[in-house]
Amino acid sequence: MEFSFLTAQKIVFKTGAVAEIAQYVAEFGKNFLIVVDPFFKESETMTKVKEQLDSINAKYTIYGEVAGEPTVEQTDEVCEIALKDGCDAVISIGGGSNIDVGKAVAALITNGTPAVDYMEYVGKGKKVTKEPVPFISIPTTAGTGSEVTKNSVLGSQVQTFKRSMRSDMMLANLTIVDPELTRGCPPKVTAFSGIDAMTHLIEAYTTWRATPISDGLALRGIELGGKYLRRAFDDGNDMEAREGMAAAALMGGMAFANSGLGAAHGIGMAVGIAYHVPHGEACGILLPHVMKLNQKKVEDRMAKVGEALTRKRFSSTAEGAQAAVDFIVELTDHMGIKPDFKHLNIPKEEIPNLAKASYGTSMSSNPVQLEMDEMIEYISTLV
16 A cells, blocks of 8 residues: 545634634745635625735735636736735635636745646646745635645636646645635535535545545535535535535545546546536536446445435345435536536537546546547447
């Protein structure tokens, strides 16, 4: 047995932590770049963050234009602003897009732009060799796990790709998980981010790259997600459910960052890029299908997923594995996630392109490996 485990240098999990952010970030810089989305930029919470930074006489530049999927072009633009303003640390507050932009910018400040040169598969193979400026991640949705991963997923408006910039040095120096930030999150966002977290957890547990540490995190996270995602979707102010899902998403990020993912992410990334499907929605559509694909190959593990989701014991591994699939099918249906991609009306002639685009880091970790003709046939059943 041989494995390694990497995560953020320090994690603070506390409801209300952002209201006292100064005590956590003071040691990391004196001139912060703060990356947020347009809504959060004008929020009451952002006002509290600024008051906290003012209390320690810190300077800050706020970039509040991250909306939708992040791009390498926007990331370069943000980096130029950070360099111009002399920022010596980066704080990202928001969903995965904000965190991915901030994470990449922290590395690009010291390593140089353009971001596209560092992107896997489509870049120039350039590596992050210089220590990034300190990076603090603060998620406002319970889903992506990006707050504790070492990669930034960025697309391109020009070259139409979505790939990762990745380095061990890109892990956050500090991650603050404040479940209060997810209170009242709209049901659709809760559904898409929550099922993304569930996909991380289930794929992290069933991948052939799983480790004893990722197993423990994933199983406990699956248990929390099974108990709390539906509740969080039904009532955005249910703080017990919000805390449970925040913990599940954090564990999912820690798990998959070290174990890899699977076909739901591989195919979901391809469909999402080509047809502008939100990442969490694409994963939610694919998750039950991919669980069925992998069901017999990893039946023992799928049975444990079934037990964790339902909090029941089953008389056979086959029964437990099927219970896992049934649970996710029912959950996604309850949250209004479509059962397949047929609503996109994807032309049959486009399926080979989607199949080709599905291969990459995530697909390589899937328990069942599909050859190109098998991938084309498999995607055909979904569209």
